[in-house]
Amino acid sequence: MLFRRAAHCCCVPTGKPGKQSLWHLIVPALMSAGISVIFYSNVFARSPDTENSSINCSAMVVAIDIGHSIQAPGTRSARGVPEYIFNKRQATAIVEEAGQDFPNLHVIILNDQGRNISLRQRVQMSVNAGASIFISIHHDSAQKRYLRQWTYKGKSLDHTPAIHGFSLFISPQEKNGPSRHLAAEIATRMIAAGRVPSDHHAEDIPGERRLLLDRFLGIYAAPFGVLVRSAIPAVLVEFGVIRNKDEEAQLAKPAMRQKLAKALLQGIARFCRNDPAGCDGCQR
Numbered sequence: 040m041l042f043r044r045a046a047h048c049c050c051v052p053t054g055k056p057g058k059q060s061l062w063h064l065i066v067p068a069l070m071s072a073g074i075s076v077i078f079y080s081n082v083f084a085r086s087p088d089t090e091n092s093s094i095n096c097s098a099m100v101v102a103i104d105i106g107h108s109i110q111a112p113g114t115r116s117a118r119g120v121p122e123y124i125f126n127k128r129q130a131t132a133i134v135e136e137a138g139q140d141f142p143n144l145h146v147i148i149l150n151d152q153g154r155n156i157s158l159r160q161r162v163q164m165s166v167n168a169g170a171s172i173f174i175s176i177h178h179d180s181a182q183k184r185y186l187r188q189w190t191y192k193g194k195s196l197d198h199t200p201a202i203h204g205f206s207l208f209i210s211p212q213e214k215n216g217p218s219r220h221l222a223a224e225i226a227t228r229m230i231a232a233g234r235v236p237s238d239h240h241a242e243d244i245p246g247e248r249r250l251l252l253d254r255f256l257g258i259y260a261a262p263f264g265v266l267v268r269s270a271i272p273a274v275l276v277e278f279g280v281i282r283n284k285d286e287e288a289q290l291a292k293p294a295m296r297q298k299l300a301k302a303l304l305q306g307i308a309r310f311c312r313n314d315p316a317g318c319d320g321c322q323r
């Protein structure tokens with residue numbers, strides 16, 4: 040969920056490419072500095088499928104930002120589950136999928152412990168880790184006017200039957216930049232996986248009015264903190280509307296998380312293959 044927040048998440052400073060050799064220096068430095076970054080090496084993972092193996096990156100680092108924190112968990116689902124739980128489960132699925140099918144991608148999770156760290160810190164952690172791509176993981180809600188009461192397990196909760204679908208956000212400065220290309224590749228893969236984009240954030244109502252760049256791919260521009268601060272391609276992904284009880288039920292399934300994880304990583308892989316100049320660290 041992102042509305043009603045002047046600044047949400049993501050990236051900017053000088054993200055340098057992820058070279059495998061560099062990792063041997065970076066990881067011990069991070070650990071000694073007490074920085075909570077989890078490193079998942081896929082170098083020894085099993086052989087990739089044809090498309091995934093076409094990446095020309097020797098060891099590209101993808102930083103995954105789990106949106107929100109345990110203390111400030113974001114929105115809540117139609118069944119009362121905090122958004123942070125959905126975000127963390129999806130981030131974990133991305134790491135697992137990368138380990139299975141994307142040996143050229145090093146996926147790291149920022150804020151794995153769910154600490155209440157600032158947006159600036161999240162971006163700085165991605166820079167420190169040598170990330171080439173920044174992805175912020177979120178799940179969406181809807182404005183009050185679209186909420187209806189329902190009863191779940193004896194509790195009165197609210198849900199939206201009207202709003203569903205995924206949305207991708209990039210920095211306004213990146214409207215024609217690498218982040219736009221990255222978002223388009225991810226959206227294309229999510230649609231191929233059976234998901235639908237949403238244009239509800241562009242509606243002319245309080246709390247929305249976001250700049251919709253591509254209605255068919257669900258891509259918006261918004262000055263969220265992690266996006267405007269990032270110097271590397273950065274996309275904030277709202278995987279779906281968990282305040283919609285039907286979509287929540289779909290997104291809660293491990294098989295769906297795995298499918299979405301694969302779509303995301305395929306989008307990143309395709310982006311790197313087609314636009315290596317925008318994907319710092321590729322072809323080195």
Ligand SMILES: [Zn+2]
Pocket residue numbers: 040041106107113114122177178
């Ligand atoms: Zn959120």
